[in-house]
Structures are given as structure tokens and as C-alpha cells.
Amino acid sequence: MFDRRLLTNFNWTYLLLILLISAIGIANMFSATSSWTTAVQPVYIKQLYWLGLGVLVVAIVCVFDYRHLEYLSFSLYGGNLLLLVLVLAIGRTSMGATRWISLGGFNVQPSEIMKIVIIVALARYLSETEHLRGFSLRELIIPGLILGIPALLIMKQPDLGTALLVLCIGGTMALFAGIRRSSLIFLATSGLAAVGGGWFLLHDYQKRRILTFLDPERDPLGAGYHIIQSKIAVGSGGFSGLGFMKGTQSQLSFLPERHTDFAFSVFAEEWGLAGCLLLLGHYCLIVLWGLHIALRANDRFGMYLAIGVSAMLFWHIVVNLGMVIGLLPVVGVPLPLFSYGGTSMITTMTGVGILMNVGMRRFIF
Amino acid sequence: MSLNPPPEETPGLRRRFVISSLLVAGIFFVLALRLWYLQILGVEHYRNLSERNRIRHVAIRAPRGEIFDRHGTLLVDNRPAFTVSALRQGVGDHKQLFPRLAELLAIDEEQLEESWQAGQGLPRYRPLPLLEDVGRQAMEKVQENSVDLPGIMIEVKPLRAYPYGEMAAHLFGYLGEVTEDELRQSAYSSYHSGEMVGKTALERMFEEKLRGTAGQKRIEVNVRGRELRQLTTRNPRSGQRLYLTIDAKIQQAAETALTDKAGAVVVLDVNNGEILAFVSKPTFDPAWFARGVSGDEWRELINNPRHPMTNKVLRGQYPPGSTFKMVVALAALEAGAVTPSTTFQCNGSFKLGKSYEYRCWKKKGHGTVDLHKAIKESCDVWFYQAGLETGIDQIASAAQRFGLGQKTGFLFGGERSGLIPTRAWKKKRFGTSWYNGETVITSIGQGFVLATPLQLASMTAAIANGGTVWKPQIVQKIVDLEGEADWLLTPEKLMETAWSEKSLQAVRDAMESVVNDVGGTAWRSQLKNVRFAGKTGTAQVVKRKSDEEEEQAKDDEVIPYQYRDHALFVSYAPADKPQIAVAVVVEHGGHGSSAAAPVAKAVYEAYFADKTVNNDTVRQVAPGD
Numbered sequence: 001m002f003d004r005r006l007l008t009n010f011n012w013t014y015l016l017l018i019l020l021i022s023a024i025g026i027a028n029m030f031s032a033t034s035s036w037t038t039a040v041q042p043v044y045i046k047q048l049y050w051l052g053l054g055v056l057v058v059a060i061v062c063v064f065d066y067r068h069l070e071y072l073s074f075s076l077y078g079g080n081l082l083l084l085v086l087v088l089a090i091g092r093t094s095m096g097a098t099r100w101i102s103l104g105g106f107n108v109q110p111s112e113i114m115k116i117v118i119i120v121a122l123a124r125y126l127s128e129t130e131h132l133r134g135f136s137l138r139e140l141i142i143p144g145l146i147l148g149i150p151a152l153l154i155m156k157q158p159d160l161g162t163a164l165l166v167l168c169i170g171g172t173m174a175l176f177a178g179i180r181r182s183s184l185i186f187l188a189t190s191g192l193a194a195v196g197g198g199w200f201l202l203h204d205y206q207k208r209r210i211l212t213f214l215d216p217e218r219d220p221l222g223a224g225y226h227i228i229q230s231k232i233a234v235g236s237g238g239f240s241g242l243g244f245m246k247g248t249q250s251q252l253s254f255l256p257e258r259h260t261d262f263a264f265s266v267f268a269e270e271w272g273l274a275g276c277l278l279l280l281g282h283y284c285l286i287v288l289w290g291l292h293i294a295l296r297a298n299d300r301f302g303m304y305l306a307i308g309v310s311a312m313l314f315w316h317i318v319v320n321l322g323m324v325i326g327l328l329p330v331v332g333v334p335l336p337l338f339s340y341g342g343t344s345m346i347t348t349m350t351g352v353g354i355l356m357n358v359g360m361r362r363f364i365f
Numbered sequence: 366m367s368l369n370p371p372p373e374e375t376p377g378l379r380r381r382f383v384i385s386s387l388l389v390a391g392i393f394f395v396l397a398l399r400l401w402y403l404q405i406l407g408v409e410h411y412r413n414l415s416e417r418n419r420i421r422h423v424a425i426r427a428p429r430g431e432i433f434d435r436h437g438t439l440l441v442d443n444r445p446a447f448t449v450s451a452l453r454q455g456v457g458d459h460k461q462l463f464p465r466l467a468e469l470l471a472i473d474e475e476q477l478e479e480s481w482q483a484g485q486g487l488p489r490y491r492p493l494p495l496l497e498d499v500g501r502q503a504m505e506k507v508q509e510n511s512v513d514l515p516g517i518m519i520e521v522k523p524l525r526a527y528p529y530g531e532m533a534a535h536l537f538g539y540l541g542e543v544t545e546d547e548l549r550q551s552a553y554s555s556y557h558s559g560e561m562v563g564k565t566a567l568e569r570m571f572e573e574k575l576r577g578t579a580g581q582k583r584i585e586v587n588v589r590g591r592e593l594r595q596l597t598t599r600n601p602r603s604g605q606r607l608y609l610t611i612d613a614k615i616q617q618a619a620e621t622a623l624t625d626k627a628g629a630v631v632v633l634d635v636n637n638g639e640i641l642a643f644v645s646k647p648t649f650d651p652a653w654f655a656r657g658v659s660g661d662e663w664r665e666l667i668n669n670p671r672h673p674m675t676n677k678v679l680r681g682q683y684p685p686g687s688t689f690k691m692v693v694a695l696a697a698l699e700a701g702a703v704t705p706s707t708t709f710q711c712n713g714s715f716k717l718g719k720s721y722e723y724r725c726w727k728k729k730g731h732g733t734v735d736l737h738k739a740i741k742e743s744c745d746v747w748f749y750q751a752g753l754e755t756g757i758d759q760i761a762s763a764a765q766r767f768g769l770g771q772k773t774g775f776l777f778g779g780e781r782s783g784l785i786p787t788r789a790w791k792k793k794r795f796g797t798s799w800y801n802g803e804t805v806i807t808s809i810g811q812g813f814v815l816a817t818p819l820q821l822a823s824m825t826a827a828i829a830n831g832g833t834v835w836k837p838q839i840v841q842k843i844v845d846l847e848g849e850a851d852w853l854l855t856p857e858k859l860m861e862t863a864w865s866e867k868s869l870q871a872v873r874d875a876m877e878s879v880v881n882d883v884g885g886t887a888w889r890s891q892l893k894n895v896r897f898a899g900k901t902g903t904a905q906v907v908k909r910k911s912d913e914e915e916e917q918a919k920d921d922e923v924i925p926y927q928y929r930d931h932a933l934f935v936s937y938a939p940a941d942k943p944q945i946a947v948a949v950v951v952e953h954g955g956h957g958s959s960a961a962a963p964v965a966k967a968v969y970e971a972y973f974a975d976k977t978v979n980n981d982t983v984r985q986v987a988p989g990d
Contacts, residue, residue, distance in 0.1 A: 235411025253588040
């Protein structure tokens, strides 16, 4: 059953906004990798393919009514948990972490899929369980488990960044659903205590990253190098930037990981505060628009879906930007639509598809 | 399907949306604030840091000022030296790189590894020298293969070169890397570690003028330290040029004449104190120091019993022996103890009191001897008596007026003052009074008397010029790049004594006979085209006690080297209108007449070879002469 109203309600502006940011991202990637000569295919071309695939994903996600997800949600969740367990059992290890699993010739990263699935699962749970005075501690046990189990599995890989993001996304959704003040205070204090205790569970490299975040000069050529070089790149951009392809930090390769996690630093160096504020405004807009879609959603499930996706976008953006401008520790979180990587692109576009799906079906009962 | 009303219509939810949106906007605002802080407030700081990342300042060493002789002959030059260095950021894994590099340079891989380890203390941005001063061919090989050798670069720096090899090495001195201690001194505040600095002699004395000003190259590099382009260059300014009073030709003649013997030769212009030759032997090769001496080489130089590192012109103190006799003669004449015609009988020895007997070098004795003969044939007995009658303090006074027993004020080199004993000196030094016997041996330049070759030359020049002791000077002028003289030599009188012309003439006549008349002690060294005047000396190193030993001593070959006598010869020429004075000391050379005088002869040959000597100074070779 195809309803013409769906097309009328399709939020073309939002999609354009997404494409605009992606285009800027690809141009920035072109600049960041211009000194590379060895690549068979330049990364910005590859990213263009990923963007095309992403748009396809948006279209596919929009075709089906999001409400089908409601019935599928727990099976999806269960399946994803199984994949996470499989990763730990038979996953592919690279750079000291086991994150990938081979499924029919494709390398899949179950922790990345979990970012979406946790939104769907929690949306289902929260939409069916409303507490007028907010969740009490006891009532939080089930959503806590839904969120905690995958987070623990991911942390075990270890992939602190993704685990943290999954927790942030779920936490934001639960917070939005409402938590009693007393419970919240209890959670906050025990959370702080856990951070203290958790320090001892962290890997050495993770501890170093945090210590180095607090004082990058501790290790200017090692762990602190990323932050120092990134701040130099951002800061030397000034108001109007050094110009496209003219940032010395990026063009002369002083900035590491400049087409992935530190892509924004390249942009900041070349476009300055003016460019940054414009980009920041766009990102802010896609998050707020997401909330707006949630506000006008047809049902609670749709609302929580939209809130979850908005939270996912928000936390990715804030954690990445916070990192490259030295406000947060270096955790490998990509900037949506800006950092190179197919996984990130597909996850983001799936989220965007869900948002638009919810948005376009607000009048359909 | 939920039966809840849409969130829009639920007031509680609506409030949450408003708060959420405000929170989101607020956090984005914080990010924006941070960007403003970094990019607007911090822009200068971070641009500076960014510049420091990408711009390297590379010093271009200035060529050191060259050193020339008085006629502009180049004595100390510079040549480009190529050093193979590694930029550590660019090298990657050096273990993969070194086999290929070692092969190209035709050296052991271990040698590279050693330099690599040794250089780890250098700041990371500084090139690490792997192999210094490689030949041009090796340099070209490395450059041709630079694609296979990431991070390997060739540095060019000027290095000292010595066209005359070891000649006058003691005068030039040598260079060495500036030490950590020196770097802490304010005088070296503008130096960087690894820079070469004058360590001794002229190189050290004129370090400031010779050094020049380093240039600078600003280059842009990438994170691997690879040079991308040159931004600006400030050319180095080479150091000032030193023109010496040395005459390369005379210097060379003197060094050649001394052959491989240890000793010193000084040639002075009698009329202004300019030094024409300055020889100390054995010598060393300053080029060794230019490229850096190894520990073994250094130990060899330091432990050599003939002391190649000692500047014997300034620091060698020798008993002047009979070369001291002119001073004693002039003292005796001045004191009125003798006249030129005073005669003494020499029968081979002189008795002082009952128990002391002092021998003349000639056992048979000289018979009746006057001043002329005493100098010409070097009769000791005449001087024993003349000296005794003059007294030690009178002798010392004359010696001091010839500049003996005190430093000449030479520029550098830790000059020694020699020793002229007096009664007061002995009292102070040993707490005992002066004995007549000591006056006796002082009269023939033995005992306590000591003089450096430079002092002997200076003394001889004063005899030749009528009593003026000039300060010996070595630098004629210092010239900057534009050819302007920064400094010019001005002759300086140290002292002037108005000796009686008659006395002086008597002594000079006798010295002329030493060389030019049959029976003179240096008679064999006379020259055909120019008459020179001189005095031989043979200084005892150890006192021999018995006649048996004396007999043995006749054959120099039998006496161990270190106990052989020093041979001396002081002289000036031309005899009637003196221009230059020459002092020669040959350590353990035996007799002044046979070992030292021929060296002076060689110097005069070189000096007068291309000079048109006034007719009256040229000896007319008459038939039957």
C-alpha cells in the first residue's frame, strides 16, 4: 500500500541538509588526503560510493513503515546480542581489539549495528512501559539490563568508544522517558563511584589516554601528540582559516588520522572559526530537527525512535568535536558524515532513514 | 500500537522537548565557545606552534678566515667536507637502511650503528652525523641513491685545509669541537654544540675574527622531516683573513734544514721584531684535528718523548751555552772589567780557589786569548775570568736588557720566561748565597741560565740593531671581506739600551769571524754571497763527571739520545747591515757548529736567494781567498 502523502511528507530539506554536510565532508577529505599518492582509489571517491550507498539505505529504510520494527525489535536485539557473543568467540582481531565478524563474505561490526538496535529495542520497551512519576530504581532494572548487556559485551572487545556511545544513547532515551529524582541522584552517585572503581578495569592505553587528555604535554610525541597537533591545527585556523588545501598541519601531515577521527581539525584549520560555526550550526540543526520529528511523532514508539537517533547523532558529534578541540579525551569516535568510513556512514544513514520514516508517517494511522 | 496521545499534546513531554532542545543548543554553544577560544584568542600561539612544526632553521657554517704569509701565500685554507647524516624522523627503521648505506660508503655496517647510537643524545630535529668527511665520490653515490635512502642527507661544512701540510702547525694551532664546559662560558654564548672552535695558538687567539658569521636557511619540512622548499636564506659571512709576518719560503727552508730533529728555529726582522719563521719540531698534522683525532692518535702525540705538541719556540727553555757569551762580554766591557784587548791565558782549564777547576771545551787550551778570539773560538776560560771580574748581578742586568729572563709578550702559547739568576733570586729561591763558581758557569751560559729560542733570537736581533729589543710579532694585518684592514702591525719597542758603539762593534766583529774566518766555530757554514755573523753554543744537558765519560762522549752515537747536548746557534745577516736574526736550537743535537749552524745557513740561503744584496754586503770572492 503506497500512500502519496508519504512523498508529500518526506522531509526533503532534512535530506538536503544531510547531503550538504556529506559534500563538505568529502571536499574536506579531498584536501586532507591530497598529499597521498599511493592509494589505488582516493578515499574521497570511496567515501562518495559510501554516500551513494547511504542514500540507498535511507530510501530502503523509508519504504517500510517503522512500526514493523516494533514487532521485530526484540528479535533484532536478540540476534545482535548473539553476534556480539560470536565476535568474542570467533571474531577477527586487529590492533589488539576484536570487533569484526565475517558473515557470508562481509565483514560486519556487530557493535556498530547495536547502536541502531539498542534504539529500536529501548524504544519498544519504553513506549510500552510508562510511569507517570518516572522510573524508579526497581523499574529501571529491565531497561538497565537491555542496555547493560550489550555495553558490557562491547567493552569486552575492547571498544570503549562504542560501548560508551551505546550507553549514552540508551541513557539519554531512559532519561527522556523520565527517572525519579531520587533514583537519578542514586544513579549519579553510584555512577561516580563506578568511574572511580572502573579506573582499575581500564586497559593501560585507555588510562594513558585519559591521563594524557588531562595533560597532553605528558607525552607530546606519544599519546599526547594527537591532541596537541589537533589543537594546533584548529587554533591556527583563526577566524577565516588558511584556505582550502592550504592548512600546513594537514597538508604536511603533522596531523594524524586526518581523514578519519580528526577530519574536523583539517576543516577548522582551512576554514577557520567562520567555517566551523557554519558547520556546527548545521550539525546542531540536524539534532534539533530530529527532536522536532520526535515531538511530532505519531506514536510513542516513533517518538522514542526519533529521540534515540537524535541522541546517537548528538553524542557522536559532541564526543568527536570535544575530542579534536581538546575538551574530551581521545576516544575513537567518528564525526558522522565527515569522517571517512563505510560503517559510520551506513549507521548514520540508517538512523537518518528511521528519523525520516517517523517524520513522514506522522499522519498515518 | 500505542493509544497515547501524540507527544505534542502532552504538556509534560512537551516540556521535556523544550529542555532537551535547550540542552543540545547549550552544548553546541559550549563547543562554539571553545572554538572561539582556540581560534580567536589562541590563534597567534597556535600559528607559532604550527610554524615551529613545519619550519626548520638550518645553520650554514661560515668558512673560517684564511691565513696567509707576508707575501699573500695561502697557508691555511678551507675545503668543503661532506658528512652523511640521518634525519631520524625520516629514517624509519634504520636497521633496514644501514646495510645499503654501508655498502655505498664501503664501510662496516657496525660503524654506522655506532654513530647512530652515539648521536641519540642530539635533539631530534638535528641531523645525526653518521660518517664525517666522506670523499666526493662517496657523497655522489649516496646522492644518486637518495630514493632508497629515506632520511639520509649530505651536509656540507667547510673544514680547515693545510696546503703546506704540517708546516708551522704550532703557529696555527688546531680546531676542535666546542666542549660542554666552553658552551657554559659567556665567551661562547653564540656557539652551538658540534661547532668547531680554535683550541690553540692563532686559531684560538683570533677565534672571534676568524670565525665569521653563520648564515641561516629557513626550510619547510613535512612531518617526516623531508625538505619541501626553501623559504629564505641568509648567506654566511666568512671570517676575516689573517696575514702573518711569516715568509712561507723561509719557514719551509728552516723546517727542511732541521730535517727530523727536535728543536726550534726563529727568524726575526732585526729592525721591527716581525717573525719571519717560527719552527718547532717535531710537529703534528693539524688536518688530523680538522677531521677529529682519534683517542689513539691523541695518546701517541701526547706520549711521544720528543713532545710534538709542545711549542718549543715559546715553551722550550734551554741553557743558552756559549750563545750567552755576547751578553757576558758586553756586561764585562760595560762594567770596565775588561777591554776588547784584555787577554787571558787559556791552558784548557781555570782554577777557582784550590779545589775547583773549570775546563775549557778545548782541552789543549787556546793560549793567549782576547775578546775577539774568545768569541770566535768560543774560549770558555776567557769568559770564566771576565765573568768573575764582572760579577753575576752585572751580567744579569745586561741579560735582562737583552730581554732574557722575561716574557717577550708573545700573543699566545703560554710563553715561558726563561731564567737569569741573580744573588737576590738565589737567596729567595734556595735560601743560600751566591757562589763564585756559579758566576763562572753562568759566564758560559750554563748553570741556572735558561732561555727560550724566541728570547735568543730577540737577543741576537738586539745585538745586531744596536740594543733595541723589539716585541716579536706574528700578525701583519687582519683584513675583512671588503679588503679593509681591521688591524695593522705596529712595531713595539720592549726596551732600548745605549750600549757603547765600540763594545758592540767588538762583539759583532768577533761574531762575524765565527762564521767567516778560518778557525771560527761556524766556519764551515759560511755563505759565498752574504756574510753573516753568529755564535755557536753547545749546552750540556747533564754534567759529566769523569774523563772516561768524556772520552765516551766523543762518540755521539754511544750516548743515549736524551743525554746528548743541545746544539745552538744564534746569528744575524748581513753582518754589516743586519736585516734578520736567526736562532736555532737542536735538542740533543750535539755541537752547535755541526748541528745548528747549517740550519741558519739554509735560512740565509733562502732569504737572500732572490734579494739583491747591496754590493758592500756581498763578499767579493777574490782569487786565493
